[in-house]
Amino acid sequence: MALLLPVDIHSIKGFMEPVEGEALHDTALSVAHLGPVMEIGSYCGKSAVYLGTACKAQGALLYAVDHHRGSEENQPGWEHHDPDTWDTQAGAMDTLPFFRATLRRAQLEETVIPIVTQSRLAARHWNIPLSMLFIDGGHAREMAMTDYRGFSPHVMPGGILAIHDIFADPEDGGQAPHEIYTLAVNSGLYAPLKMVQSLGFLRRVLV
Ligand code: SAH
Ligand code: MG
Numbered sequence: 001m002a003l004l005l006p007v008d009i010h011s012i013k014g015f016m017e018p019v020e021g022e023a024l025h026d027t028a029l030s031v032a033h034l035g036p037v038m039e040i041g042s043y044c045g046k047s048a049v050y051l052g053t054a055c056k057a058q059g060a061l062l063y064a065v066d067h068h069r070g071s072e073e074n075q076p077g078w079e080h081h082d083p084d085t086w087d088t089q090a091g092a093m094d095t096l097p098f099f100r101a102t103l104r105r106a107q108l109e110e111t112v113i114p115i116v117t118q119s120r121l122a123a124r125h126w127n128i129p130l131s132m133l134f135i136d137g138g139h140a141r142e143m144a145m146t147d148y149r150g151f152s153p154h155v156m157p158g159g160i161l162a163i164h165d166i167f168a169d170p171e172d173g174g175q176a177p178h179e180i181y182t183l184a185v186n187s188g189l190y191a192p193l194k195m196v197q198s199l200g201f202l203r204r205v206l207v
Pocket of ligand 1: 013014015016040041042043044045046047049050065066067068069070071095118119120137138139141149
């Protein structure tokens with residue numbers, strides 16, 4: 001059966017294919033009764049609608065970490081820049097108003113908790129076990145590594161780690177998400193579950 005979302009998903013700017021989003025939703029739905037979900041990298045809220053809708057159905061919360069200033073490839077002059085997101089007063093991108101409007105339209109304001117800061121700051125005192133962690137923030141090597149190191153230790157046994165933009169072939173895209181995916185597998189703490197386009201799912205083993 002086709003997934004019914006509370007909002008027209010195509011009206012939300014973002015970087016997530018419907019088939020990937022549906023996999024995110026279904027996976028979150030299967031674990032969110034265990035605890036809160038976190039996403040790193042919200043942009044205008046596309047993935048947050050998929051994850052948040054699943055969390056809402058399970059009475060869980062979604063923490064959504066993003067400084068809302070855009071990744072490298074979202075900046076002016078880069079491939080994924082959208083001039084609508086430019087804040088002239090700040091002289092920088094600002095996707096927070098779009099994200100906020102998405103949460104309101106999708107009736108997710110009591111489900112999604114935006115954390116508007118750099119992921120390394122959000123990680124510093126983080127101590128809440130997560131039923132699922134979705135990493136889709138900065139794709140530079142150092143940032144992907146910071147996200148993996150900072151938050152993956154908080155995924156609970158039996159919980160899910162999902163990583164977006166995994167490309168085995170460097171011709172297809174940057175290698176940082178693939179590197180942290182490989183780190184997770186080699187750690188022995190995660191077992192690969194499935195791959196949906198460039199979205200990889202792993203399950204934290206029960207130890
Ligand atoms: N998941 C989104 C797309 C995310 S794009 C969707 O479904 O459309 C990547 C996002 O990560 C951008 O919004 C950017 O602002 C954010 N980001 C990049 N580096 C970050 C960092 N170090 N800390 C917090 N957010 C970051
Ligand atoms: Mg992505």
